[in-house]
Amino acid sequence: MPxxxxxxxxxxxxxxxxxxxxxxxxxxxxxxxxxxxxxxLIELEDWNCCGSSSxxxxxxxxxxSLAVRNLSLAPPDxxxxxxxxxxxxxxxxxxxxxxxxxxxxxxxxxxxGRPISLDLSIIHFLEVLVRLGPARLKQGLVRNLNGLKFVPxxxxxxxxxxxxxxGTYYQGELGNVLTMLGGVPLNKALTHRCCGSFxxxxxxxxxxxxxxxxxxxxxxxxxxxxxxxxxxCQLNLEIRSTWEPRLPIFHFSxxxxxxxxxxxxxxxxxxxxxxxxxxxxxxxxIA
Amino acid sequence: MNPPVSALNLRGAATRxxxxxxxxxxxxxxxxxxxxxxxxxxxxxxxxxxxxxxRHMDYPPNGVIRLVQFGMRQQALESHTIWICVGCxxxxxxxxxxxxxxxxxxxxxxxxxxxxxxxxxxxxLDFHREVLHSIKQYGRAHKLGIMLRYKARVRQWFADLDVGxxxxxxxxxxxxxxxxxxxxxxxxxxxxxxxx
Ligand code: SF4
Ligand code: SF4
Numbered sequence: 120m121p122x123x124x125x126x127x128x129x130x131x132x133x134x135x136x137x138x139x140x141x142x143x144x145x146x147x148x149x150x151x152x153x154x155x156x157x158x159x160l161i162e163l164e165d166w167n168c169c170g171s172s173s174x175x176x177x178x179x180x181x182x183x184s185l186a187v188r189n190l191s192l193a194p195p196d197x198x199x200x201x202x203x204x205x206x207x208x209x210x211x212x213x214x215x216x217x218x219x220x221x222x223x224x225x226x227x228x229x230x231x232g233r234p235i236s237l238d239l240s241i242i243h244f245l246e247v248l249v250r251l252g253p254a255r256l257k258q259g260l261v262r263n264l265n266g267l268k269f270v271p272x273x274x275x276x277x278x279x280x281x282x283x284x285x286g287t288y289y290q291g292e293l294g295n296v297l298t299m300l301g302g303v304p305l306n307k308a309l310t311h312r313c314c315g316s317f318x319x320x321x322x323x324x325x326x327x328x329x330x331x332x333x334x335x336x337x338x339x340x341x342x343x344x345x346x347x348x349x350x351x352c353q354l355n356l357e358i359r360s361t362w363e364p365r366l367p368i369f370h371f372s373x374x375x376x377x378x379x380x381x382x383x384x385x386x387x388x389x390x391x392x393x394x395x396x397x398x399x400x401x402x403x404x405i406a
Numbered sequence: 407m408n409p410p411v412s413a414l415n416l417r418g419a420a421t422r423x424x425x426x427x428x429x430x431x432x433x434x435x436x437x438x439x440x441x442x443x444x445x446x447x448x449x450x451x452x453x454x455x456x457x458x459x460x461r462h463m464d465y466p467p468n469g470v471i472r473l474v475q476f477g478m479r480q481q482a483l484e485s486h487t488i489w490i491c492v493g494c495x496x497x498x499x500x501x502x503x504x505x506x507x508x509x510x511x512x513x514x515x516x517x518x519x520x521x522x523x524x525x526x527x528x529x530x531l532d533f534h535r536e537v538l539h540s541i542k543q544y545g546r547a548h549k550l551g552i553m554l555r556y557k558a559r560v561r562q563w564f565a566d567l568d569v570g571x572x573x574x575x576x577x578x579x580x581x582x583x584x585x586x587x588x589x590x591x592x593x594x595x596x597x598x599x600x601x602x
Binding site: 136139140141165166167168171172173174175176177178179181184185188231275276279280281311312313315316317318320321322323325329354358359389390391392 | 458459462490492493494495496498499504506508512515516519527529530532533534535537538541545546547548549552553556565566569572573576577578579580584586587588591592595596
């Protein structure tokens with residue numbers, strides 16, 4: 120990114136289709152947390168789908184162009200922040216291909232009639248938090264998480280696909296950030312097991328045992344809930360599990376915003392299929 | 407539950423492979439198209455151990471690689487495995503030879519579609535088609551629209567109805583699609599260049 124960690128006030132923000140609709144609670148709580156931390160998230164004007172798994176499977180070129188259109192909309196002078204791990208992957212992969220293939224870059228610039236910056240930095244929200252540093256987080260802490268025992272559930276995509284291995288490795292930061300805020304991470308569960316992705320729609324029979332296995336592993340280490348950075352994982356874990364008792368599945372941004380003192384949590388938590396409010400109330404985190 | 411898959415399940419021991427009838431160039435082609443160096447695979451089966459979906463595959467991931475190495479084009483392109491694979495990269499992360507197996511699967515899916523091979527998992531393909539349709543129409547994925555059209559296509563209206571209704575009740579699926587304003591920029595992508 121241009122400049123250093125001090126620069127992080129204005130960020131372009133790419134929500135993606137899930138955070139725009141089914142995971143709106145993640146979007147709202149993210150905005151809230153960012154505001155408290157002094158970040159100014161500017162939604163990418165007229166963004167489109169990142170390409171998605173489906174488009175990538177059916178037609179790689181269309182998927183690539185979809186990702187590139189978003190890049191062409193991003194102002195070059197501030198980093199583009201992404202929340203969904205899959206969107207991050209597709210956008211970064213497309214960006215890498217543009218730097219490898221100058222002729223493709225020129226063709227795409229002509230197609231969209233806009234310049235595309237090869238220096239644009241595409242970062243995940245967790246990276247932003249790490250660069251902000253622990254002091255800033257501690258400063259903002261209003262509700263100590265009170266020893267809330269959670270499994271940091273990353274899913275399969277965040278910082279993992281081989282094509283993205285060159286960058287700085289931010290693995291483990293989800294747990295670190297929430298530890299700073301008073302939570303207790305339990306890492307010995309299936310923290311990186313794939314949630315089933317799109318098979319949840321077409322082959323639910325495949326996904327249910329898988330999701331149950333993830334939840335069972337969390338219960339086995341004594342977790343009270345899972346915290347995930349991926350909206351699709353959150354949804355699959357909620358709708359496909361038949362495991363009892365149901366563990367609440369939080370979006371990372373919700374727990375973060377809660378700890379930072381956000382007050383409009385009713386609106387987020389009421390959208391969950393597994394109500395997390397009894398757990399939070401028992402921990403004296405909400406009234 | 408499917409029976410456990412062996413290292414190289416060629417659908418029964420009776421399968422005879424006549425090498426002269428196989429596609430000698432398949433391995434080379436897949437290697438070039440996917441960028442994954444599959445000749446380095448020594449069939450240690452680490453990939454299959456990690457794959458969360460192996461129980462629902464007809465060949466384990468290294469089995470598909472074996473098919474490609476043997477030039478068994480039809481078997482590879484018509485396998486269930488390439489469609490069940492979600493590209494989670496668990497195998498690619500664990501492979502001791504650093505082979506990007508997910509990229510090989512992606513390449514095989516593409517060839518299967520391009521060559522009109524028999525698709526082993528039509529429901530999965532139908533779902534992807536509906537997602538792409540939604541993107542073409544709105545520039546974004548509209549979940550409710552995708553699910554309704556998908557259900558109509560596979561004619562399974564009542565499977566999963568409870569989950570759908572719970573999602574609607576929690577307003578997890580919006581009735582109205584969120585759209586890209588400059589939608590012509592998106593739809594143009596779907597028209598062949600000589601028709602634009
Ligand atoms: S892990 Fe790698 S080397 Fe081992 S069988 Fe799988 S692809 Fe081959
Ligand atoms: S990428 Fe495909 S083959 Fe590899 S572990 Fe994931 S689902 Fe299995």
